[in-house]
Every structure is written in C-alpha cells, then in structure tokens.
Amino acid sequence: MGVPAAEQTLAILRHLASQASPLQASAIARSLELPRSTTYHLLNTLIEFGFVVHYPEQRVYGLGVGAYELGSGYARQEPLQRLARRPVAALADRCGNSAHLSVLLGRDVVYVIEERAAGRPLLITEVGVRLPAATTASGRAMLASLPHPQVRALYADREAFSLEGPGAPSSLSQLRRMLVDVRANGFAAEHGEVTEGLASVAMPVLDGTGYPVASVAVTYPQAEQSPELVERLVGEVRTTTRMLSRRLGG
Structure with a gap:
C-alpha cells in the first residue's frame, strides 16, 4: 500500500x-x-x-544540491568503481602518469579511484580525499558540465568561495568565466593549485542525460609540460571518459 x-x-x-x-x-x-x-x-x-x-x-x-548528491552517491558506489577501475588503470599505463577518478559532492570533489604510475610523484588525491571543486581540474570539468542554475545554487554567495584554494575563482562571475574557458577548450586543467609542481588535465564522465557523474584526470610534473604532452594526455583522457560514458548510457 x-x-x-x-x-x-x-x-x-x-x-x-x-x-x-x-x-x-x-x-x-x-x-x-x-x-x-x-x-x-x-x-x-x-x-x-x-x-x-x-x-x-x-x-x-x-x-537542488540534495538531489544531485543522491545521484553522486549512487555513482560513487560499486557500479561506477566496477566500471571504471580497469579503464583508469589502463589510462595510467598508457600515459605513464598517475590517473584518478572523482565525483562531485556539493562544492567538493571526492576521489574514489587512484592509479599511481611507477616512478611518478606521490599525489595527495588518495581515495577518500576531499578537495574544493573549483581548485581542481577534476572539479572544474564537472562544474563546466552542470546546468547554469545548478552552479548558481552551489555558489550562491561569497562565503561559498572563501574555502576554495589558491588559484580558484573568488566570485561567481570569475567562476563562470573559468567554466566558459573549460567548455571552449574541451577539457579542464590546473597548474600547481593542488600540489606545487604538478599539473592535471581532466574531462567529465556523462550519463544518459548528459549529467557529469564523475571526472577522469591525469596528473603530471609541470617541468615536463609541453603542448605536445598536453594534447596527448587530453586525447587519452577523452578516450577513457567516452568509454565510461557509453557504459553509463551516455
């Protein structure tokens, strides 16, 4: 009944x-x-x-955010991890750099899979670590794929930006400009905002409605950065996110 x-x-x-x-x-x-x-x-x-x-x-x-967190909670659990673990590990092997998968929880990202490449620098993005979304490439990739009203609801006032890290936007207008650039480039990036000397590129994993249920990122030393390297890493990340999106009906 x-x-x-x-x-x-x-x-x-x-x-x-x-x-x-x-x-x-x-x-x-x-x-x-x-x-x-x-x-x-x-x-x-x-x-x-x-x-x-x-x-x-x-x-x-x-x-509202509560509804999104329910969806994120589902995505963070076993179905997503089962689908993504091998592709993320294969991505790390192909790139020779550490790769990780994270989900959005409110204004934070939570890392749920990390595959470390041998001989590469240790990262702070271990499984379970939570960081401000607007500071990370992973978070920026997902925020750029959210509907505009959802972003506005997440960052409704100045206080929402007070806990973001260095290099992150300090107002909704700055965040919007950043996300416009992410959408124009087709990927998100950060350069030393999370860990000095390390940079990352990331792209979202989209479900059947086009919603960003997760993001995949590769982190590499800034000293090795070149246009050719970034292009190659972005291509590899794109291959992985498209595969995962297809598996989720996207």
Whole structure:
C-alpha cells in the first residue's frame, strides 16, 4: 500500500529531473494533476532539505544540491568503481602518469579511484580525499558540465568561495568565466593549485542525460609540460571518459 505524500514527493522530483529547465509550481501541479496547495507544501519541504531550489526572480523551481548528491552517491558506489577501475588503470599505463577518478559532492570533489604510475610523484588525491571543486581540474570539468542554475545554487554567495584554494575563482562571475574557458577548450586543467609542481588535465564522465557523474584526470610534473604532452594526455583522457560514458548510457 503506497503512501500518497511520499509518492507525490517522488513524482515531483522525477518530473523536475526530466525537464530541461526549472518549472513554475502551477506547471508542476498541472502535469502531475496535484492540488496547487499540496504542490506548494511539498516544494517548500523539498527546499528545506535541499532537494529543490526556488528561483524567485523567475518564479520557478529546479532540482537542488540534495538531489544531485543522491545521484553522486549512487555513482560513487560499486557500479561506477566496477566500471571504471580497469579503464583508469589502463589510462595510467598508457600515459605513464598517475590517473584518478572523482565525483562531485556539493562544492567538493571526492576521489574514489587512484592509479599511481611507477616512478611518478606521490599525489595527495588518495581515495577518500576531499578537495574544493573549483581548485581542481577534476572539479572544474564537472562544474563546466552542470546546468547554469545548478552552479548558481552551489555558489550562491561569497562565503561559498572563501574555502576554495589558491588559484580558484573568488566570485561567481570569475567562476563562470573559468567554466566558459573549460567548455571552449574541451577539457579542464590546473597548474600547481593542488600540489606545487604538478599539473592535471581532466574531462567529465556523462550519463544518459548528459549529467557529469564523475571526472577522469591525469596528473603530471609541470617541468615536463609541453603542448605536445598536453594534447596527448587530453586525447587519452577523452578516450577513457567516452568509454565510461557509453557504459553509463551516455
């Protein structure tokens, strides 16, 4: 026997997830055949727990960070690790540099797979390590693939940038400019922001909806950097992320 309030709440979340952009409450109520009063009550509850964001200027509602974290939680678990471990290990072997896979959790990245290349510098990005997303190539790759309202919800005020590391943007406008460059280049990079002397290139792994469930990165010594090396590493990372995206239905 179902619980009507739970069924209605899940219906709202599924409906918002299936849309290309946020919706007005009246449109949600009409599509799901719910009373308007019930719709507003459920939306306010979802907002309180972070699963829905209200954009008062447009009078629309969209998915919040809580909903994304549920998806990230699934991606971080065994299905993604089973799919990605061998491809990431093969990437490290082909590149001769350490490779890792991470997921986005709020404004942080969490590293879930690390494959160290023999004889290369040790990294701080061990499994379970959590770093500010806007500081890392991995985080920038995923942020650049998020819908604009999602990025705005994650970085809603100045305080959101106070915990980012050196080299990271200090305002939403700076972050947007950085993400525009990432999308234009086709990959994200960082140069010594995480560990002095080390640089990284990263690209997102996209699911069937185009959502960034993870990112794959390769880290190499800055002293070895050259246009030819970066081009080769980006090509190898692209091969790996496309393979993983296909396996996830992307």
